[in-house]
Amino acid sequence: MRDGLSGEGLQRKALDAVDAGLDAALARLFDYLRIPSISTDPAYEDACRAAAEWAAGTLEELGLSAAVIPTTGHPMVVARTDTGAARRVLFYGHYDVQPVDPLELWETPPFEPRFGAGADGRRTIVGRGASDDKGQVLTFLEALRAFRTAGGAPPVDITVFLEGEEECGSPSLGGFFAAEADRLKADIALVCDTGMWNPTTPSITTSLRGILSMEVTVHGPSRDLHSGLYGGAARNPIHVLADILAAARDADGRVTIPGFYDAVREMPQEVRDAWARLDLGPDEFLKPVGLSVPAGERDRMLIEQIQSRPTLEVNGIFGGYTGEGAKTIIPAKATAKISFRLVADQDPSRIAKAFEAFVRDRLPADCSVTFSGGHGSRAFLVDPASADLAHAAHALEEEWGIAPVMVGSGGSIPIVGQFKSRLGIDTLLIGFALDDDRIHSPNEKYDVTSFHKGTRSWVRILQALG
Amino acid sequence: MRDGLSGEGLQRKALDAVDAGLDAALARLFDYLRIPSISTDPAYEDACRAAAEWAAGTLEELGLSAAVIPTTGHPMVVARTDTGAARRVLFYGHYDVQPVDPLELWETPPFEPRFGAGADGRRTIVGRGASDDKGQVLTFLEALRAFRTAGGAPPVDITVFLEGEEECGSPSLGGFFAAEADRLKADIALVCDTGMWNPTTPSITTSLRGILSMEVTVHGPSRDLHSGLYGGAARNPIHVLADILAAARDADGRVTIPGFYDAVREMPQEVRDAWARLDLGPDEFLKPVGLSVPAGERDRMLIEQIQSRPTLEVNGIFGGYTGEGAKTIIPAKATAKISFRLVADQDPSRIAKAFEAFVRDRLPADCSVTFSGGHGSRAFLVDPASADLAHAAHALEEEWGIAPVMVGSGGSIPIVGQFKSRLGIDTLLIGFALDDDRIHSPNEKYDVTSFHKGTRSWVRILQALG
Known part of the structure; x- marks a missing residue:
């Protein structure tokens, strides 16, 4: 059975712990970013293993029982709490990163993270994986740490599942699911690998392209x-x-x-x-990357072309x-x-x-x-009537002061289809990346605000799901 | 004034010297092939200079006064005899070679020359530059050596001109001609950078594509x-x-x-x-390189497509x-x-x-x-009525026992246009490469017969031009 603080008081204490512990959390993120876990290049096999072990060690430190599980490719990390809570949440992320070429376009070495200055003076964390997906994954882990620091635990049991082949087509995932699906059973999946609508408006991604x-x-x-x-x-x-x-x-x-x-x-x-009302045009979407003419099907809105x-x-x-x-x-x-x-x-x-x-x-x-x-x-669509979706949306609105936008994403997160077909559960895709994060490109960054308020968001969402 | 042997007797002695000196000549070629003079890649700048100096040293050894002349790129080598002969021949070649990639397809390292076995048991010299153009150039230099060993000299004065940028577009050539054309004045130019019609039939190339x-x-x-x-x-x-x-x-x-x-x-x-009678078809020309369908203009003969x-x-x-x-x-x-x-x-x-x-x-x-x-x-065409062309053709027929075929070449030798426009002289393109020499490709080779009988051919041609 569970004990310690719970409810509103616990949430307030946990949010305070996030604020007080921000500098230490950033230092841990920097440690994680220094590991060059490029999964697509066999030369970085040892680094991938090191990233898996770093994550597993951190999860043990947070009180989860963690395992690094070998596959035919890079290992999987699975960690869990077993407090006897009524519901279990499965959190998925990946510890691997994209290659860094063209290296000459990086202002500083990709695996030597540093603070930078973004648009409007926003403070950023610069390095490969800062946003995709190490920074995003740590928002969730730091939320777990905050509950612990506050002297309690989330009202749900947690399984954390990190793979190391998300950036190279997840070749080992099918075999892993076939052999180990029992380890991953849960009531709902959470994924932190998507973006905000803009720097002040959160979003929940309800469709993904395959x-x-x-x-x-x-x-x-x-x-x-x-x-x-x-x-x-x-x-x-x-x-x-x-x-x-x-x-x-x-x-x-x-x-x-x-x-x-x-x-x-x-x-x-x-x-x-609804998309037509968002009125996403070339000036907003293409101009920041040096383009001006939508290149997709001429008879489709730009937002359709990408979603x-x-x-x-x-x-x-x-x-x-x-x-x-x-x-x-x-x-x-x-x-x-x-x-x-x-x-x-x-x-x-x-x-x-x-x-x-x-x-x-x-x-x-x-x-x-x-x-x-x-x-x-395959592509994926979330059920718009899901109660968990409503709870998560409410939690995000409390943190950001504005209701999240429900969007489709043009990107692909293959695991989401696997959660549906193999575990029979839905996935909520909630992330704090921004359009200018330069994921997959030189000088990838993650806003310190995304990291800080992202962590706070997970405290609220976990509380809401319980 | 000239002295020593001359005429028939000299030619016979020089041909004997070629035969007797073949092994030593091959050893010199191997030395030359060991210098990785890849002109297009700045990393090989020193090697290009070394190749120029090797060639100049050899020419000095043969009694020519040689100079390595700096340019804005790789240096030029110019060497000359001044015996007072009535006519002067300008021999052109290049000391630079093509890059070696894909390196993994070479059976042995490209700059470690070795003997190999070609089709029909033909003995070959394998290495980058074996054919294009170091082996071909040395046929001419070894012919000069044979005259010297025989105790005489060719009946014409000789200027040897070697450039080091033939494989990278000859960027310094225009400036060099503008400044140094006087050094290159001659009555006729000879170039040894082309091929035979087949392993037993010599050819003179009378047209080149630009x-x-x-x-x-x-x-x-x-x-x-x-x-x-x-x-x-x-x-x-x-x-x-x-x-x-x-x-x-x-x-x-x-x-x-x-x-x-x-x-x-x-x-x-x-x-x-005449081309139609040669009946060059896909089986003969394309099958050896793994192809079967001529890819050029459908209404043109294959030989037109390439020439x-x-x-x-x-x-x-x-x-x-x-x-x-x-x-x-x-x-x-x-x-x-x-x-x-x-x-x-x-x-x-x-x-x-x-x-x-x-x-x-x-x-x-x-x-x-x-x-x-x-x-x-630009492209180039030789005057078919040239007396030098007739003399050279006769000399080739004496060596090979069969009249040379007059062909066009699809390749480009930019210098030929320069000789015409800047020096006002024609060029005879006579070479001993074979279609299967794999020039510009891995495992480039030159037949020992091409080298040996090529050297003998130059002895006869020089004698005929005088």
Whole structure:
């Protein structure tokens, strides 16, 4: 059975503990950010393990029983309280981070966190993972610490589940769920990996796009050829790849892969009306990143292009000579890294097959193609009538003084689909990142306010869920 | 005045000296091949200087007065005899080599030359530069050595001119010619940087395509963006670049840049008839490199596609994430390295301008583009009635037992145009490379027979030109 403080008094004491402990909490975040846990690059395998162990050690310190569980890839961290509370909350986050290239664009080394100054003089924490997802995850852990400092505990039992492969397609997740789903049973899942509507308005993300990542390599000549001797007669794989990528989207921004839109579900008219009222335009959304013309489907609002419509993006391309100066070759191969953002009810494996067929149909007789990757996850929609959603929204409004905006996110958090299909539970996506956090880019940052008020928000939300 | 042996007797003794000295000559070639003189990469600047000094030292050893002359880039080597002969021959070659990537495809380190076994048991020399152009250049220098060993000298005075920027667009050549043309005055130029018709049939190259190299970078967002958050609405520079490259060639293999073919001169009907009789087909030309379908203009013979028709090739492409695994970004920029092969009378600077306009016309309003490079040289045609051409052809026939084939080359040797425009002299392009030499590719080789009989050929040609 539970003991100690509870209710309003506990919440007030815990919020005070968050305020008083902010500097110490930031110091812990800096420690965590110094670990270069880049999951997609095998060179950082030890760092990924170190990040998992750091997180597990912190959770033990907070009174949870924590385990670092091996997988075929990077390990999982699972920690839990067992106070006998009526309900259990599953909190998910990830300890891995994106690669740092182009390194030369970082103002300071990515794994030497520092304070910076953001827009409007906002104080920021700069470093890889500051926002995505180490800073966000620590808001939840520091909320648990605040309850402990206040001499109590949240009114719900807690399971914390951190993976280390979120940034590289979560290859071990399926196997882990198959073997260990019992460890993760809960009544509701919480994820802190999304953003605020703006620096003063919180939001809860109620839809997510799915994702499918693939790498396609076109093979032509058996070796690099001299472009003077062979140029004109020898097929150039870069041309072939460029032709295919160009053909995959039409002049109106639509993806031309046959069947691509077949399973796409239209958002309800009331959602589209609400989005129209938000009036998200290029000046607000594109201008800050140096653009001005929405590049998606011409007959869709910008907010639809990024939230409810599927996309094909080329995330990287390489082939032939890419060093200094010139080298007059026709290369043997060329590669593109592709990702699709998917919406309900698109099936990643059907889209992967459709893309493969699209490429093969356009391949000259003497070229061949290889594919790799193909990791996918479906899109996700939260039930708008959920009571937990209402409680969390109320808690956020108390902290921020303004009701949270319910939004869709264009990004993909594959775990959310797994929680639904394997554990049968809904997920509340609540995060404190900002549009200018530069996640996945050089000089990633997280606002100190996001960290501080984010931690306070979790104190209120945990109290509200209990 | 000249003294010593001359005429038939000298030639016979010199040919014997070539045969007797083959092993020692190969050892000298190996020394030369060990110098990694990659001109396009600034990291090899010292190696380029070392190669220039090695060549100058060898020329001094052969009795020429040699100088290594600084330029704004890699130095020039100029060496000469002054025996008072009636005619002077200018021999041109280059001491620089192509980069070696992809290094992992080399069976042995590129700058550790070794003997290998080629097709039909032919003995080969394997290493970067073995064929292009160190091995070819040494055939000429070893011919000079043979005359000396035989106790005589060629019946013509010799100027040897080696540059170190042939593989990177010869940026210093224009300035060098402007300042030092007097040093290079001669009656005829010889270049050993081309190939044989097949392993038993020599050839003289009587036409060369010109070249124009450019790098184009499309700039989109001001930084790399998260493709989940921005995908759909943000313009992707890789898509833009792929669209432009795809649009630059049509389904019939023609370049679509306005004006591209305006100045193209058709080859005379008799040349095209002779080419038709050579019957160069995909089985012979493309199958050895793993291809089967000619990729150029559909209404042209394969031999036209590689010799008398201009091309656009993408030599390299890069943008976004190119490391291991996946990274879901929309990159800030994407780059392609382009080269055009030009034919008479295309003007490189007009083609460069036409391409720039073509790119700008296709650029979305919120993207920008930067160009670099733009080095160009016009195509070249030899006068078929030249007496020197006839003498050289006869000498080759004596050595190989079969008359040389007069061919065009798809490759570009910019210096030839300079010899014509700045020195007013014609150039005979005679080389002993073979189609399977893998120049510009991993495991570059040169046949020992090419080296040996190439050296003997120069003894005969020098004698014939005098």
